[in-house]
Amino acid sequence: MIAAPANGSSLCFKPLGIRIRRRDCRLRPMASGSVTYVSVVVAAFNEEEHIARLLRSLNDQTLRPQEVLVANDGSDDRTAEIADRLGAVVLQLPHRGPAVARNIAARAARGDVLVFLDGDMACAPEFLERLVAPVAAGHAVGTFTREIYLANPENHWARAYAALRWSPPDRLLPTDFPDRWDNFRAVRRDRFLAVGGYDDVGYGEDMTLAPKLGEKAHAAPGAICFHFHPSSIREVFENGRWVGRGAAVRTLRHPWRTHSLPRAVHIALRQIREGRTPWVLPARIVYHLGVWLGLAQSTFAPERHWK
Numbered sequence: 001m002i003a004a005p006a007n008g009s010s011l012c013f014k015p016l017g018i019r020i021r022r023r024d025c026r027l028r029p030m031a032s033g034s035v036t037y038v039s040v041v042v043a044a045f046n047e048e049e050h051i052a053r054l055l056r057s058l059n060d061q062t063l064r065p066q067e068v069l070v071a072n073d074g075s076d077d078r079t080a081e082i083a084d085r086l087g088a089v090v091l092q093l094p095h096r097g098p099a100v101a102r103n104i105a106a107r108a109a110r111g112d113v114l115v116f117l118d119g120d121m122a123c124a125p126e127f128l129e130r131l132v133a134p135v136a137a138g139h140a141v142g143t144f145t146r147e148i149y150l151a152n153p154e155n156h157w158a159r160a161y162a163a164l165r166w167s168p169p170d171r172l173l174p175t176d177f178p179d180r181w182d183n184f185r186a187v188r189r190d191r192f193l194a195v196g197g198y199d200d201v202g203y204g205e206d207m208t209l210a211p212k213l214g215e216k217a218h219a220a221p222g223a224i225c226f227h228f229h230p231s232s233i234r235e236v237f238e239n240g241r242w243v244g245r246g247a248a249v250r251t252l253r254h255p256w257r258t259h260s261l262p263r264a265v266h267i268a269l270r271q272i273r274e275g276r277t278p279w280v281l282p283a284r285i286v287y288h289l290g291v292w293l294g295l296a297q298s299t300f301a302p303e304r305h306w307k
Helices: 051-059 079-085 098-108 126-134 157-163 188-196 209-213 235-243 261-273 280-300
Strands: 039-043 067-073 089-093 114-120 122-123 142-144 148-150 186-188 217-218 224-228
Touching: 039 051, 039 079, 039 098, 039 126, 051 079, 051 122, 067 079, 067 098, 079 089, 089 098, 098 188, 114 122, 114 126, 114 188, 126 142, 126 186, 148 157, 157 235, 157 280, 186 188, 209 217, 224 261, 235 280
Parallel strands: 039 067, 039 114, 067 089, 142 217, 148 224
Antiparallel strands: 114 186, 122 224, 142 186
């Protein structure tokens, strides 16, 4: 386990006396003829429920990463303990949000390609091989996957959250989603560092990389993974509050009106008539209340835009 400075500006890490295990694994040479190393970066905040599942799925990859770095973003649960026990390199950070955590971990990484995952994900065995192949072959600076599925469809709050995010019931992106996108899952480390990584803007930080790189991520066919949506009404509320604190929502012309409760109810009732789960009604109400609280908090403390 490694501690990082609070300001996130230096990589003078201080060992905490806990043994670190790094797994060095080569990826097979791709079309470029060079050997490519992969570093997986996981920004995690209170992910003790899911982090073990993610790390075990990474251990079962057909192409295993050189290292898995878990940037523990100020968690106050057992996230760091579990990640360390399962062999990840744990960076202990103050709670500043995923952009800061990912940028610090990217600078500490040793791989040629960075893969950014969330702590509430899990990956199919060929995920990394499929995701990284276009980058290693020189066909793309970075990639994303359209094949990210809902991991907990049995949970009614998760299904409701999919509806309020306008996602299909069983996956995060529709099957006809474009093959270029601003959201990178894998990216060349040298290009990532050259543009300064992600902008620290709160929710939506993962969309800030493409404009700086001057190109979009390419879809990687067959890179299958799974994401756990919020499974309780509290999690739905907290996600809404995070959105309200971020910079993206303030780009809307009328953010308060866009997230008003009458509008939330109107949209939810329309979705129910179209066949979505009835739980989308309370989910939308609670989510929009969270956005409103986040907007109010950002008015008085704009620098505090993380969860």
